Amino acid sequence: MAQDIRTEALDASPRLFENDLLDKLSRVHHLTPVIVYTPIILGLVFYSLSSMGIGLLLLGLVIGYVAWTLTEYFGHRYLFHTVFPLPFGLGPRFQFLIHGVHHIYPNDPLRLVMPPLLSGPIMLIALAITRLLFGATFAWPVLAGFMAGYVAYDCVHYWTHHSQPTSDFGKLVKRLHMLHHFRDAEKGFGVHAIWWDYVFGTAYKKDDTPGAKAV
Structure with missing residues (x-):
């Protein structure tokens, strides 16, 4: 019985916003990133092929993917797990909304991938940075690789x-x-x-097991 109660708590999907629309937008099906971003990725790949060879395209995809993996790591480490000193004491609320709620209800099936309202701005920032660093043409395959890494991340997370x-x-x-x-x-x-x-020293030991330390 106790195990059933704990499972229900971990699976719960609490209301986050008083506004019905905002609360609905905070819940997304786990295939949403695949549906939204796969056509964009494919479009960027085919568009890039019209202006560069396959070798340069693959290089861009690899650079973008590696950029995403670093974004995944440092974003999770510092953005998701840091309470920022925002005005009016909103720091804890902000951290709770973007990630803290996931640690309290980790199996909520509708909050295991980023809603487009959150992932969209990330992609726009990535586009601005890639254009600044690589120029207008090479930015597209880099962005495609970045998006592909993001989709892989959300799928693996679910x-x-x-x-x-x-x-x-x-x-x-x-x-x-x-x-x-x-x-x-x-x-x-x-x-x-x-x-x-393993690179940045935040790996677990081989004999560590879940549940040995409360979170």
Whole structure:
């Protein structure tokens, strides 16, 4: 009975906004990023092929993907897990809305991927930066790689909470994310890009297990 109550609590989908529209927009189906961004990614790839060779296209995709994995790691580490000193004491509320709620209700199936209202501005910022760094032409494949990395991140994030992996690597990825939720939230910031935790010293030990430390 106690286990059933805990499972229900972890799966709950609490109301976040008094406004009905805002609250509805905060909940999205887990396939939303795939549906929204896959056509854009493909469009950027085909458009890029009209102005560059396959080698340059692939290079852009790799650069964009690596840029996303770093965004994933540092965004999760510093943006999602930092309470900013915002005016009127809004810092804790802001942190709760963008990530804190996920740690309280980690299995909420409608809040495991970013809503377009959040991911859209990230992509616009990425576009501005890539155009500034790489110019108008090469920015497009870089942006496509960045978006592809984001879609992979959201898909893997949902999968870690609602799937049972069968491969050794899949089990490792899920275990590391469960450690982040149920052992130590100050480690394991790479969701699908798990290698950055080893690079930046925030990886778990091999014998760490979920539940050994309260979060």
